[in-house]
Amino acid sequence: MTSLLVLGGVLAAVLLGWTAPAHAAGERLVDEYRSVFGTPGVAAAVIDRSSVETIVRGRDGDGNAVTARTRFRIASMSKSMTATAIMLLVDRGRVSLDDPVVKVLPDFRMADPRFTGITVRQVLSHTSGLSISTNNEYVFPPPRGAREVVAGLADKTLATAPGTHAEYHNTNYSIAARIVEVVSGKSFDAFLRAELFTPLGMTETSSTLGCSDHAEGLTPGYEVVLGVAVAVPEMPGFCVGNGGVISTLDDMVRWLRFNQGTLGTGLLSAASLAELHTAQPNAGGYALGWQVRPVTADASPLLIGHGGTLATWTGDMVFSPRRGVAALVLTNGGGDPSLLSGNLVAERIGAPETPMSNPLTMVNAILLGLTVGMAALLVTVAVRARRWASRRRAARRPRLVLRLVPLALVMVLGVVLPTPIWGAFSLHYWIVTAWLMPSLAIFCLTCCVLGAVALGRRLRCFHRAGQASSAPVRSSSAALDSTSPRAW
Structure with a gap:
């Protein structure tokens, strides 16, 4: 049994x-x-x-x-x-x-x-x-x-x-x-x-x-x-x-x-x-x-x-x-x-x-470090934009375009960085990257957004510095005009 x-x-x-x-x-x-x-x-x-x-x-x-x-x-x-x-x-x-x-x-x-x-x-x-x-x-x-x-x-x-x-x-x-x-x-x-x-x-x-x-x-x-x-x-x-x-x-x-x-x-x-x-x-x-x-x-x-x-x-x-x-x-x-x-x-x-x-542990750690470093750099550039603009206005050869190219390249980097992963540039692939590799997407967004902010602030400060430097000249001219015989 x-x-x-x-x-x-x-x-x-x-x-x-x-x-x-x-x-x-x-x-x-x-x-x-x-x-x-x-x-x-x-x-x-x-x-x-x-x-x-x-x-x-x-x-x-x-x-x-x-x-x-x-x-x-x-x-x-x-x-x-x-x-x-x-x-x-x-x-x-x-x-x-x-x-x-x-x-x-x-x-x-x-x-x-x-x-x-x-x-x-x-x-x-x-x-x-x-x-x-x-x-x-x-x-x-x-x-x-x-x-x-x-x-x-x-x-x-x-x-x-x-x-x-x-x-x-x-x-x-x-x-x-x-x-x-x-x-x-x-x-x-x-x-x-x-x-x-x-x-x-x-x-x-x-x-x-x-x-x-x-x-x-x-x-x-x-x-x-x-x-x-x-x-x-x-x-x-x-x-x-x-x-x-x-x-x-x-x-x-x-x-x-x-x-x-x-x-x-x-x-x-x-x-x-x-x-x-x-x-x-x-x-x-x-x-x-x-x-x-x-x-x-x-x-x-x-x-x-x-x-x-x-x-x-x-x-x-x-x-x-x-x-x-x-x-x-x-x-x-x-x-x-x-x-x-x-x-x-x-x-x-x-x-x-x-x-x-997990190879992504190291990849994500590197991307996090790059993101923090890039953010700190671009924020510093934006904060010091007024001082930068004053120096460029005072320089004999401002070389404005050359000075702004690095910021433009940072923005381009943020847009096209996912391309090597997929082999072609496509906004669709950028969306996929945001889901599959969020740390890379955050780095790219940091480059694009803070790069645009830094670039825009430099241009704005440079324009304002130009206005400020021309204002005293106009005032002096007006004073001379007021004391000239023709003013009477």
């Missing part, structure tokens, strides 16, 4: 998924990550065959304790779900991975004749030829829905021939979402709910069109700068298909178990599931909504994973097909969660851990 009870318990654990007690090493890694990146809230899990260890820390955007049912934006991890939605249609014979997109979307047009060669597979593997250099994804206001995203490509060109070069580009997955809508006849969110989330028991998972759209039960994420966390709204952007899914730790554990082949085995064919996790031609290790990566640099075994990054949310998920170990990290702040997920897997399989460090 005892043996039967033990066997029954084992079978129940396998079938239902056993939640293991917190593993000391996992807790240590999560706590270290929060310390390094200042992340307000983290929900993490390690799946080791049939057991699931969950680790939750911190608070959500309303100040409540994070739990396994706290809702997070999973950002680009959503791509794995979009690719799976396409693969469901492939299994049903509704579409083929090697179909040209124009066959599935007759209204798809681009101002480049090569667009007709783009296939569904190339869209899912980021080898379509679409590029940030020819298609600005950060337009404001952002498009609403996949139909509008696809329509906006009509005047765009490709950077490379389809299938020849990989460039991670979110628009690819908005095209994929539109394919799902057209082929299925349902909205993208409705299809995911009915055909994917509900069958897998992911009852608290949904998706939105925009990255900042309201969602029931979703609290704000955080901006974290130099350890200071502030709850702020997410940056507006189009997320349909590429980053709009909202989920919980519990639901995402189910998603990983599905991809490991231990849950929902009848939902997708084994061949299609394997194809999702297989690196595609010329894709640089990208599969279909997933990436192939090592546990640590130059190490094996390989992991299948995908990360997600928005302005106020980050996350990562990985699993080892050979070892049966998976890790999941959801956070409500910035950072590099792939470090944590990789270390959680490495610790479990006995591989070396990767040291965790």
